[in-house]
Amino acid sequence: MDNPRVSVDGVTIDVTLSGPRVQAAGTPVKSVLQPPKEEDGKMPTMLKKDQPVTVLANTLDYDSTASRSDHKGGARLFQGDTSIKADEIVLDDKKGDLSGRAGHDHDDARANRPERQKDRVRSIGAAKDFSYEDATRRLTYTGDAHA
Numbered sequence: 001m002d003n004p005r006v007s008v009d010g011v012t013i014d015v016t017l018s019g020p021r022v023q024a025a026g027t028p029v030k031s032v033l034q035p036p037k038e039e040d041g042k043m044p045t046m047l048k049k050d051q052p053v054t055v056l057a058n059t060l061d062y063d064s065t066a067s068r069s070d071h072k073g074g075a076r077l078f079q080g081d082t083s084i085k086a087d088e089i090v091l092d093d094k095k096g097d098l099s100g101r102a103g104h105d106h107d108d109a110r111a112n113r114p115e116r117q118k119d120r121v122r123s124i125g126a127a128k129d130f131s132y133e134d135a136t137r138r139l140t141y142t143g144d145a146h147a
Contacts, residue, residue, distance in 0.1 A: 005040060007032040008060060019065050028056040031071070033091075041067060041093030044134050046082070053079045055089060067094035075100070086130075096134030123147070 001008045001015065001022065011026030024031075033053040036043055043049045058073025068090065071077075075089040086100030128143025141147060 005034055005036065006062075007034075010060065019063060021064065022060065022062040024060040025058065027058055028074070029058065029060045029071075031055045031057075031060055031069070033069075036093065042096035042134065044091070044096045044098040044132055045137060046098065046132050046134075046139065047079050051079055053077060055091075057089065068092050097132060098134075099129070099131040101129050 001013050001024075008022060008024050008029065008031050009026075010024035010029040013022065013024045015022050031054070033043075033055070035050050035052065043053070047053060055069075055071045055075065055077045057071035057075035060069065060071055062069040071089045071091075073087065075084075075086050077084040077089055084098075084100055087102040088100065090097075090099045090101075092098070125139075125141050125145070125147040127141035127145040130139065130141050132139045
């Protein structure tokens with residue numbers, strides 16, 4: 001399934017036109033999210049807003065009414081130097097929030113870098129759960145957290 005905002009590859013893809021709602025399954029389901037236009041949604045600011053984001057998982061459930069995509073089962077998100085691994089990754093297109101549950105690893109070479117520093121500094125975090133709130137630009141690790 002392809003449209004200007006997202007491309008989804010999976011073994012099965014079910015599209016409900018009212019909404020729309022997209023549910024996909026397969027190992028893996030590959031979603032490539034294109035950078036949104038302002039009227040189309042919001043990318044979490046911890047990600048680069050001008051580059052596509054790739055998410056691999058066993059299932060995808062996207063509900064456009066709720067502006068939420070839920071990627072479950074061995075979920076992995078990639079964009080440039082940033083990668084996130086979790087059992088479940090949830091993206092909120094309306095708020096720009098991002099969360100992961102159980103088995104999370106986060107690796108962001110841009111995190112915790114002073115503004116004037118030109119060299120990249122790798123930052124790695126691990127926890128059972130994490131959440132990124134775009135409004136406050138806060139990333140919170142919980143449950144056996146390590147950064």
